[in-house]
Amino acid sequence: MSEKKNPIGIDKITETPHLLPYAHHVGSAIIKPLDKGKTKGVAMKAMYQQTESQLLQIKEQVETLIKQAQAIHDRINLSEQIYKADCGFKPLPGNTYFLYEKKDISWLISMIAPKEWGAKMPYKYLATIELLADSTWRILEKGEAMN
Numbered sequence: 001m002s003e004k005k006n007p008i009g010i011d012k013i014t015e016t017p018h019l020l021p022y023a024h025h026v027g028s029a030i031i032k033p034l035d036k037g038k039t040k041g042v043a044m045k046a047m048y049q050q051t052e053s054q055l056l057q058i059k060e061q062v063e064t065l066i067k068q069a070q071a072i073h074d075r076i077n078l079s080e081q082i083y084k085a086d087c088g089f090k091p092l093p094g095n096t097y098f099l100y101e102k103k104d105i106s107w108l109i110s111m112i113a114p115k116e117w118g119a120k121m122p123y124k125y126l127a128t129i130e131l132l133a134d135s136t137w138r139i140l141e142k143g144e145a146m147n
Contacts (some may be wrong), residue, residue: 079136082129085109091131099126101145114143 017024082099085107091097100108100123107126114125125143132138139146 037109041080073134075138078139082109082137093131093133093135096128096130096140099129099146100124 005089014020014024023030031114047049060124066093072122085099086102087109089111091109098113100110102123109129110123114121124145126146127139130138130140
């Protein structure tokens with residue numbers, strides 16, 4: 001018997017077709033080479049979008065912290081001014097008081113509200129204030145002279 005010779009050359013066949021960079025028969029899955037530049041471009045775009053979003057979030061947090069720090073700083077300045085005011089009693093935290101300006105431009109802390117003075121108020125009303133637990137003062141309501 002004569003041996004049938006394979007018409008495909010030995011250099012055109014493999015024993016490991018699953019390692020070929022292309023489909024090795026008609027029913028094989030389509031193998032497309034990767035466009036590495038496009039893949040990197042898409043990945044970099046996603047990376048930039050994500051990091052920009054995170055940086056924006058951090059920026060907003062920093063701005064919030066700056067506002068909070070400024071509010072504390074303003075409260076400290078106000079408290080320093082109020083502590084220079086005349087006061088004939090010991091203010092207690094959590095209570096509401098009234099800040100007035102005397103004729104000599106010094107300040108006065110009082111327990112008497114502007115409406116309680118009667119017909120003629122002896123001082124210029126500046127603000128309704130509250131002593132906080134941390135010994136700082138907070139303005140609850142500003143008078144016309146304070147604006």
